[in-house]
Amino acid sequence: MSGIYIHIPFCKQACHYCDFHFSTSLKKRDELVNALAKELSLRKFEFKTTIVETIYFGGGTPSLLTIKELDFLIQQVYANYNVSEAPEITLEANPDDLIKAEQSVKIDSGSIFEAYKNIGINRLSIGIQSFFEDDLKLMNRAHNAKEAKACLDEATQYFDNISIDLIYGIPGLSNQQWQQNIDLALSFGIPHISSYALTVEPKTALESFIKKGIIANVDDDLAHEQFHILVDALEAHDFVHYELSNFGKHEFFSKNNSAYWQGKPYLGIGPSAHSFVRNERSWNVRNNSKYITAIEAGTCPKETEILSVTDSYNEYIMTGLRTVWGVSLVKVETQYGLEYKKYLLKQSQTFINQQLLYIEDEKLLVTKKGKFLCDGIASQLFKINEH
Template identity: 75%
Template sequence: MSGIYIHIPFCKQACHYCDFHFSTSLKKRDEMVVALAKEIQLRKDEFENITIETIYFGGGTPSLLTIKELKFLIDTVYGSYEVVSTPEITLEANPDDLIKAEQSVQTESKTIFEDYRSIGINRLSIGIQSFFEEDLKLMNRAHNAEEAKVCLDVATQYFDNISVDLIYGIPGLSNNRWKQNIEIALSYNIPHISSYALTVEPKTALASFIKKGIIDNVDDDKAHEQFHLLVDTLDQNGFIHYELSNFGKEDYFSKNNSAYWQGKSYIGIGPSAHSFNGKERGWNVRNNSKYIKAIQSETLPIETETLTTTDQYNEYVMTGLRTIWGVSLHKVKKDFGTVFKDYLIEQSEVFINQHLLYIDDEHLRVTKKGQFLCDGIASDLFKINL
């Protein structure tokens, strides 16, 4: 089973913290949608023996696309690949887009949410980030706090499989206000929450504002506190912490993202999108015009690299440690050899002694104490290509 990720590289405005590929100009939108469909078709020979289990519209802001455009892309997937009978089809969406679309199409008998469902979308991932105005303004989000709440009021009437994004570690965000953010999300009976620490990426507006002293720098200790507040609160409310930044009720884990972490192959469609076939990784050009021009000439604008055994081991350790499934010592030995298994156990010893890692049922996992440090621990378990 595999998934298709479709990158929609447009946003109405730039969030101060975002370094994803997007454009705030929609001039090439029509050409882009046609190019995305063309790439879906062009890639079918490369992935001809796979069955599609998930379709994920990410971005950028996929909720800027019309129902007709989304249906066109979904139909193209169905026309090019074998698809399971009930695939998980996720649409990333911003609250303001959903509200405006709802107001523009709503009749006595139909809403935008019913339109989404009619074309097969069965999961919404809504970029709330915060329910408080001061946080949204600092991040330069396009929606306001009231729109976030109104959006969830309506969306939950039509979708049960909804995920919301929340960000912690925001400068000026108190633990009390962060706890209120979590509790507001829980009040809507949302079955999945993705939550990330605010990260200062180079060349973003946020990095510039911090450098100039306009905004305080991110406080790592405060972010650490808020991470554990999140983990404890969601655990008490029946959520399973199945990946470092993801929490879901039973049967509501993201199938699309879980496939990434479990090393399944996936196809990335669109500018900047990444693909993986088990042995090779590829990434498309991060430029809308160059992407469209290449696809129009039936050329895939993609660079690839073949992963060495060491690369594959390192990726498995990185992704495995982030999940509840952990790193299987049996799999390491089977796929990479005894030398890699012995190396992993030896490198893990110091973290086991510090109660950051533990081994249970032949699986290496992080402890609760080690969760926030997970990526750093994983890098110390990597093997270096020599």
């Protein structure tokens, strides 16, 4: 199994917390779409013997692209790769784009959601973030609370496989309001929720506003509380907490993201997109103009690193601990060596004693108490060097 991620680096406006690569200018949109298609062709040799099971449009804001543009890119994947009979094809979308497109399309007696399904998209990932107006304004989201609800009203009539994003730990968001956000999301029957603590990334507008005292700083203790409110609420509604930030009903886990966490190969297409094939990790230049120029000249503007055994081990620990599948002690021994297994067991003992980790069926897993801390725990299990 493998996946293709296509990065659409355009947004109508910049969210205050975001440090992803995007541009609010759509001037080079046509050139960029053509460059994405050409990169798909240039890199097909990397997946010569691999079956593509997931196609994921991320961003940025992929819902800014037209049906024709999205269909063109999907067809380019089919033209250049061996695609499975029933691939998961996901489109990240903003509520305002979907509502406005739906209103426009309905004038011509159709539905934007039907149009997406007709070109093969079978999963939507909608950036709701919050159902409260104050939160959306603080984050500088392009949609409002009314559009968030209207979008889900429409989308759920056409799609069964929908994921939404929600953010907790927002300054001013009380636990009661957070519970209301969760309850409202559940009322739509959504089968998958991705939820993240608001993080203050360097050089973002959010960081600047906090430094100037315009916005209160993020409260880690409050975020911790809201994380556990989320876990309890979703598990009570039969969601599986299958990855630190992801909750899904059975049969609705993200196949694309699950492949990342399980170390399966994927190609990242577009400016700033990352790829992982065998023991090689690469990432494209984080600049639209440089990306387009290089692709038009027939070269892939990417940097590459070959993962050492230790690098690979560390990545497996980081991704494995975040998931319900945990870290296989058998895999650690067979793939990295007995020395690594002994090291892992030794480093883990303190966390096992603290009831943050446990071992079951030859797998190292995070307890419910340890979940919110798992990235920090993982870093303590890393090997620093080869010897």
